[in-house]
Amino acid sequence: MDGTPESARPPAGRTRIQERNRAAILEAGLAVFSSLGFSGATLDRIAREAKLSKPNLLYYFPSKEAVHLALLENLLDAWLAPLRALDPEGEPVEEVLAYVRRKLDLARDFPRESRLFANEVLRGAPHLSGVLGGDLAQLVAEKSALLDRWMDEGRLARLPSKHLVFSIWALTQHYADFETQVRAVLGEGHDPFAEAGEFLDTLFRRLLAP
Amino acid sequence: MDGTPESARPPAGRTRIQERNRAAILEAGLAVFSSLGFSGATLDRIAREAKLSKPNLLYYFPSKEAVHLALLENLLDAWLAPLRALDPEGEPVEEVLAYVRRKLDLARDFPRESRLFANEVLRGAPHLSGVLGGDLAQLVAEKSALLDRWMDEGRLARLPSKHLVFSIWALTQHYADFETQVRAVLGEGHDPFAEAGEFLDTLFRRLLAP
């Protein structure tokens, strides 16, 4: 039935050494993929960063693509959590502002994840097309309906709700994905994310006030 | 004095055939680099797209990097033109809104250029570091000063002007760079750029009104 020889793949991820090595590979893969892109990254480089030999890395993951895929899957949950947390029972404007803040915190604390995602979408999301048109589209549709309801109730300014979501993504991720440019333009003596926090708070407060 | 043998490089770009082939290579390079990234792109692929043999391509450009560099240089002028056009004599709010519109038009009409640029900045802008910290930073500083002046005069809402510029870049380029995601979320029957035009007009009008 199953043609794959048992000896060719590691047993289910249980032992401590397996956990440690898989984690080291994912950490190294994140560092390398996010700074070189999928094609620019090499297995040798990832293995070296993880302090493993290349064949040893391939003992834990069957291919370069598998490492990349595992990273994207891990990423997505954390990435969408802030949007999921949008609470129908909360105060509309404050809910959206809290979402903006959470998303900006993600960009500040996990810029490599942000760049990994950006790289993938830029290439047309060959590893994500299913999720984008599936879970993601559904989640946004759901939350977009909530926003529409709030607008109907006059508790939020009337806006195309999906574009409102886009604007939150664009503005927060920009500070992670284009960090090089942001820092070059601002010059020294700036804390980009702190300033962005205040600015985005102002922006969305003005935009959303009914 | 000049160690480079004259026969090794094409004579100055004059003849019609030179012009045609250099243009074909740049067009092909733009298509390939913007969709595969620098490392993912191959000379064979670019040459095939340009309908040239690989050695023939290398007759016009000395290396893969040279093609990439030429593209980025061509790009920058067009990319910064809308910001340059911000007119100190104009009506502040309308000037900024016109800038937003021009930038969105660029994203709509030249999405490949936008993605090429995004790819480069994402990697830390190894081919652009000079420009980012030089011409770009200077241009933004200049226009940022103009925005500050308008704010001082009470003709524009008080905002951190450089972050205002970032927000314009982020919101317009998002529709080109993340087009895959935008289309997946919106579903069919939408014109992303047309909707974005209206939305961004509203957004910045509310944000900027004194």
Place this chain on the structure above:
DNA sequence: CCTCTATTTGACCAATCGGTCAAAGGCACG
């Protein structure tokens, strides 16, 4: 101690990469 399985690795491979080179065509112009 032995044995069985999990882990690690050096050596290796075919494919592809960016780039070179010498020679062959094409073309303008005297």
Place this chain on the structure above:
DNA sequence: CGTGCCTTTGACCGATTGGTCAAATAGAGG
């Protein structure tokens, strides 16, 4: 028609790539 330059190309090269494999090494359990 012949000469000289511009253009094009097939063949080739060393380096690097993702990935394989058989054999060596650890470790756990008896």
